[in-house]
Amino acid sequence: SRYSLPAEPKDNDTNSNLCSGPVILLSHGDPTGFKPFWRSVGDKCKVTIDSCDFMSYLTDVGTVCWFLEKELEEAIRQLHSTVGNAVTDDRHIVVGTGSTQLYHAALYALTSPGGPEPVNVVSAVPYYSSYPEETNFLCSALYKWAGDAYTFDKEGPYIELVTMPNNPDGQVRGPVVNRNDGKLIHDLAYYWPQYTPITAQADYDIMLFTFSKSMGHAGSRIGWAVVKDKNVAIKMTKYIELNSIGVSRESQHRAAKILGAVSDSSQCIGANFFQYGKSLMAERWTKFREVINRSRLFSLPKYMEEYCQFSGEDSEPHPAFAWLKCNNDIEDLEIFLRRYKIMGRGGSLFGSDPKHVRVSMLGDEETFNLFLERVSSIQDTISNSN
Numbered sequence: 001s002r003y004s005l006p007a008e009p010k011d012n013d014t015n016s017n018l019c020s021g022p023v024i025l026l027s028h029g030d031p032t033g034f035k036p037f038w039r040s041v042g043d044k045c046k047v048t049i050d051s052c053d054f055m056s057y058l059t060d061v062g063t064v065c066w067f068l069e070k071e072l073e074e075a076i077r078q079l080h081s082t083v084g085n086a087v088t089d090d091r092h093i094v095v096g097t098g099s100t101q102l103y104h105a106a107l108y109a110l111t112s113p114g115g116p117e118p119v120n121v122v123s124a125v126p127y128y129s130s131y132p133e134e135t136n137f138l139c140s141a142l143y144k145w146a147g148d149a150y151t152f153d154k155e156g157p158y159i160e161l162v163t164m165p166n167n168p169d170g171q172v173r174g175p176v177v178n179r180n181d182g183k184l185i186h187d188l189a190y191y192w193p194q195y196t197p198i199t200a201q202a203d204y205d206i207m208l209f210t211f212s213k214s215m216g217h218a219g220s221r222i223g224w225a226v227v228k229d230k231n232v233a234i235k236m237t238k239y240i241e242l243n244s245i246g247v248s249r250e251s252q253h254r255a256a257k258i259l260g261a262v263s264d265s266s267q268c269i270g271a272n273f274f275q276y277g278k279s280l281m282a283e284r285w286t287k288f289r290e291v292i293n294r295s296r297l298f299s300l301p302k303y304m305e306e307y308c309q310f311s312g313e314d315s316e317p318h319p320a321f322a323w324l325k326c327n328n329d330i331e332d333l334e335i336f337l338r339r340y341k342i343m344g345r346g347g348s349l350f351g352s353d354p355k356h357v358r359v360s361m362l363g364d365e366e367t368f369n370l371f372l373e374r375v376s377s378i379q380d381t382i383s384n385s386n
């Protein structure tokens with residue numbers, strides 16, 4: 001499974017003795033790299049929860065998303081307005097247990113029982129590797145995974161997932177099918193200033209965001225959807241009611257505290273957080289490119305500089321993942337790297353080719369530095385043997 005550790009190379013694997021160091025796990029986007037920042041904040045974002053707090057299922061039965069904490073809703077709206085990355089005026093906010101739950105809620109909301117066939121769900125290659133599995137695991141009669149949006153040619157209604165900027169390759173893309181019988185879900189997990197320049201306020205029908213990638217707090221399992229259509233928001237809420245009767249109120253409370261602090265300019269946490277995140281990512285990308293450019297064995301995507309409305313300067317994207325490609329005759333880069341105890345996620349899972357591997361750029365500093373050393377030594381070994 002994607003959250004179990006990949007099998008470690010065995011001693012009898014071909015060439016597994018090429019490396020004696022520890023296994024470097026980069027197959028998941030666990031955002032622990034932001035931890036030093038949050039540690040530096042001290043107790044400014046501490047929350048205290050009494051034993052009698054949050055006992056009710058209900059938060060506010062009069063609202064569309066009746067389990068959404070008001071303080072979280074306010075913090076979310078405020079944060080989008082401070083960052084300028086999404087329109088939230090006159091939009092509904094639906095909270096979920098991670099944006100993963102909201103993805104399921106959106107599929108449920110955009111389809112109805114009784115159709116002749118499940119609605120096709122597509123996304124342009126390379127797509128986020130979890131979409132196919134998440135879409136199909138319950139064998140729903142409502143929807144089914146139909147693969148690459150570029151080659152999609154079936155008639156009838158469809159749902160297209162647009163991940164912007166994209167996981168795994170960091171590119172900014174729009175929808176590609178563009179028919180009028182389609183519905184769109186925009187996954188904006190990485191549309192934050194530490195990863196990519198904020199070029200416009202996103203304004204789409206369903207936009208998914210997550211506390212995991214925005215702030216680095218993946219363990220709280222909080223995501224939110226910004227939804228234009230009230231009926232869609234009601235149906236998404238219904239899904240969450242049926243699936244988990246709401247979303248942890250403790251988690252929402254903590255997320256509200258942290259998101260609130262980031263948008264509150266008087267606390268200086270916000271500008272500092274995004275600055276910290278951006279310089280961390282920029283520094284890692286610079287170091288990684290330096291290593292990669294020392295040989296012709298691997299290459300990385302190139303990105304254009306754009307003006308970031310949040311920071312007020314031109315900047316390049318620094319994606320959460322590196323979409324690494326090998327340029328020689330290595331057929332399967334995931335297997336190749338595994339022999340050197342580097343665990344990435346192979347290109348085929350993203351609908352792409354096995355010459356690509358996605359590696360996380362979000363892990364802790366020690367792991368990242370070890371990774372750079374290991375890649376460097378692979379490059380030396382390969383160029384010496386040629």
Ligand code: PMP
Nearest residue numbers: 098099100128167189210212223
């Ligand atoms: N969408 C994308 C594109 C992601 O990369 C991820 C996390 N890897 C998610 C959604 C899921 O996020 P969450 O932790 O909020 O469930």
